[in-house]
Amino acid sequence: MSSSFVTYKKYPTSEQAKYITNLLTKHALANEYIENKASLDSNFSSTILNDFEIKIEQKDFKKADEILLNDSKEYIKTLPEDYYLFSFSNNELIEVIQKKDEWNEIDYLLAINLLKNRGVEITSEDIEKTQKDRLSQLKKPEKSARSWIIVGYIIAMLGGLLGFIIGYVLLTQMKTLPNGERVYEYIESDRKHGKNILYVGIIFFIFNVIYILFF
Known part of the structure; x- marks a missing residue:
């Protein structure tokens, strides 16, 4: 693994993670697939947490985001009518967009489309400002217990x-x-x-x- 690789995404199942690694590889984007069987949480208590991690180079984050978003555009058209995001309020959908890093690409795109269908326009400028504000918030270090x-x-x-x-x-x-x-x-x-x-x-x-x- 390249020493310049950092964590890009973590998924709860190997199927999800392997799908993304194959997608990135298909677009000639170098990546690393890792199975994590245990980790130390933020309060230092040992707990078994199975997750499947994808690492890429920092310079490729924007490109990877574009690949995943483009891949998700067609998939959202096939979602069932009872998909949970359809019941979200406008404020809840806005929060999905604001905290994009906590949601998958499908939910992020669907939130934007649902708001547009409800007459709430989300411009590219709004999204860019939201992402900058979110980065500023996430940059702040935490206070430990x-x-x-x-x-x-x-x-x-x-x-x-x-x-x-x-x-x-x-x-x-x-x-x-x-x-x-x-x-x-x-x-x-x-x-x-x-x-x-x-x-x-x-x-x-x-x-x-x-x-x-x-x-």
């Missing part, structure tokens, strides 16, 4: 591996924005705590090793 910082310090002082992991995640965890840009997940003050927890963990680990070997 204070309890996990406290737990990290305590376990690090006990020489525990979990404290080291908490510190490392706080310091280095990054997220990929819809345009492929990578930014830090947590605010600067929490990242500083992460660095401190790492240092504390290393110092106390060494101390414990010395104590076990010589005392």
Whole structure:
């Protein structure tokens, strides 16, 4: 896998992910298919989360979006009458457009078409502004749970591996924005705590090793 590849999409089934990888490959866009059997969630609690990930180069995000949207245009014409998006209110459909990154391409296109059919015109300028606002919102780092910082310090002082992991995640965890840009997940003050927890963990680990070997 190329070191420049970053996460583009994640899907709950391998069939969905493999369809997209084949579609991207068909359009000569390099990609990587990955099966994730487990991950660490945003609160650092271990949980089994099966997902199927597609990675591409950051420079290809816009091209990939165009490929997927074009592929979805014909498919929305075949949707059944009871498809769930048909019951959405105008405000709910607008939210689908605003948070495009949380929905699939079919729902995004359908939301625009449904609004147009209801007399609510969504211009390309509106969409561009919405996407810029969404990126600005997603760029903002999150504040981690204070309890996990406290737990990290305590376990690090006990020489525990979990404290080291908490510190490392706080310091280095990054997220990929819809345009492929990578930014830090947590605010600067929490990242500083992460660095401190790492240092504390290393110092106390060494101390414990010395104590076990010589005392």
